[in-house]
Amino acid sequence: xxxxxxxxxxxxxxxxxxxxxxxxxxxxxxxxxxxxxxxxxxxxxxxxxxxxxxxxxxxxxxxxxxxxxxxxxxxxxxxxxxxxxxxxxxxxxxxxxxxxxxxxxxxxxxxxxxxxxxxxxxxxxxxxxxxxxxxxxxxxxxxxxxxxxxxxxxxxxxxxxxxxxxxxxxxxxxxxxxxxxxxxxxxxxxxxxxxxxxxxxxxxxxxxxxxxxxxxxxxxxxxxxxxxxxxxxxxxxxxxxxxxxxxxxxxxxxxxxxxxxxxxxxxxxxxxxxxxxxxxxxxxxxxxxxxxxxxxxxxxxxxxxxxxxxxxxxxxxxxxxxxxxxxxxxxxxxxxxxxxxxxxxxxxxxxxxxxxxxxxxxxxxxxxxxxxx
Numbered sequence: 170x171x172x173x174x175x176x177x178x179x180x181x182x183x184x185x186x187x188x189x190x191x192x193x194x195x196x197x198x199x200x201x202x203x204x205x206x207x208x209x210x211x212x213x214x215x216x217x218x219x220x221x222x223x224x225x226x227x228x229x230x231x232x233x234x235x236x237x238x239x240x241x242x243x244x245x246x247x248x249x250x251x252x253x254x255x256x257x258x259x260x261x262x263x264x265x266x267x268x269x270x271x272x273x274x275x276x277x278x279x280x281x282x283x284x285x286x287x288x289x290x291x292x293x294x295x296x297x298x299x300x301x302x303x304x305x306x307x308x309x310x311x312x313x314x315x316x317x318x319x320x321x322x323x324x325x326x327x328x329x330x331x332x333x334x335x336x337x338x339x340x341x342x343x344x345x346x347x348x349x350x351x352x353x354x355x356x357x358x359x360x361x362x363x364x365x366x367x368x369x370x371x372x373x374x375x376x377x378x379x380x381x382x383x384x385x386x387x388x389x390x391x392x393x394x395x396x397x398x399x400x401x402x403x404x405x406x407x408x409x410x411x412x413x414x415x416x417x418x419x420x421x422x423x424x425x426x427x428x429x430x431x432x433x434x435x436x437x438x439x440x441x442x443x444x445x446x447x448x449x450x451x452x453x454x455x456x457x458x459x460x461x462x463x464x465x466x467x468x469x470x471x472x473x474x475x476x477x478x479x480x481x482x483x484x485x486x487x488x489x490x491x492x493x494x495x496x497x498x499x500x501x502x503x504x505x506x507x508x509x510x511x512x513x514x515x516x517x518x519x520x521x522x523x524x525x526x527x528x529x530x531x532x533x534x535x536x537x538x539x540x541x542x
Contacts, residue, residue: 170204178351181225186232188254192225197280197292197349199223199322201238203254214252218242220278220294222322237262241324243278243296243339246271267327275299276333278323283342283369283376289357291369292343292350293377294323298333308538309338309383311374315346315366316395317441318355328527335540338382344369344399360443361453367402374403374410385410389534393417394482394514401459401490404468411469413537415530418479418514422486423458424451434481460486463493467500472533474526476512484508503537 171179171191180199181192191202199222201214216223221242226249228237234255241247246265253259277299282290301307310332314321321341329339343349346358346366358366374390377383388411392400397419404414420426427445430436443450455461471494475487491506498504507529509517517523535541 283373285372294341297338303381305381308387311340313342314396315344342373389413391415414471421459421490470502475508478513481514
């Protein structure tokens with residue numbers, strides 16, 4: 170019914186009495202493909218924004234022409250829609266409330282692409298307050314992950330508004346190692362292709378600077394866990410490109426961790442990073458491992474966090490990385506390590522405690538950039 174395609178990834182299928190619904194990913198965006206069983210006509214649901222995502226909702230009824238899904242974007246809070254598959258009409262059933270008088274008409278999103286040296290184009294999702302001028306003077310907060318085939322979909326977060334209202338641009342770099350562009354996107358960012366993840370992120374940063382969204386003096390990069398590995402590798406490769414690094418629970422001691430088979434995740438993750446007991450993988454992993462590639466040179470301002478009870482990235486990884494950076498780096502920029510003595514890999518528990526961690530990250534950024542209001 171659906172021809173095989175390297176550029177389209179099928180995420181799921183739902184069958185109704187008169188319609189077949191297929192959830193797809195193509196060119197970095199999620200799509201809903203609807204085909205009529207009666208006349209075999211096929212069409213895609215239209216979405217109003219250039220950057221968005223959706224998730225499936227409960228659809229327990231078989232004999233219905235209504236499809237329910239959850240929609241969100243960098244601008245639009247999570248919204249529940251009922252979609253008529255015959256008439257293509259949609260009805261908003263519920264939208265998450267955003268406290269503080271949020272007006273989404275004051276914000277704007279866009280999607281651009283950065284080209285890397287092999288010709289691959291990397292999607293970047295952006296959101297900012299309307300009226301932003303591309304003059305290179307905007308502080309920019311760029312997030313990246315790019316591992317395990319996990320796609321970073323552009324959803325709404327009220328925690329981000331305090332950045333946007335202070336003139337920040339928020340960017341998500343959809344680098345290889347995720348699956349935003351299909352399975353091959355993941356395969357090109359793992360094992361002996363892992364360095365593509367890092368060079369993709371660097372290319373995104375360079376593109377944002379070249380296009381005057383920001384400058385190296387106002388670029389903040391943010392990530393955690395395997396995203397912390399990304400930040401550590403990028404910081405070693407291009408410290409001149411960055412002003413601030415926020416590394417949350419970063420996986421930075423790749424060789425020592427992956428050589429310790431007693432750690433529960435190690436052996437199963439040979440499929441992601443490679444087996445360092447084999448020389449080819451050992452040499453490749455060591456060539457990008459953040460801890461093993463710290464050099465005597467200038468580094469950006471850095472805030473690094475750890476959790477004492479973290480079973481995925483043990484607290485000593487970020488601790489020894491920071492210790493080596495303190496000995497080796499040749500600048501006077503700030504380098505802070507914060508270890509949460511009661512947290513694991515998910516950060517602080519409790520309904521509101523995680524907000525204090527976000528507030529610390531933002532306070533560090535604002536202080537370095539001299540933002541006092």
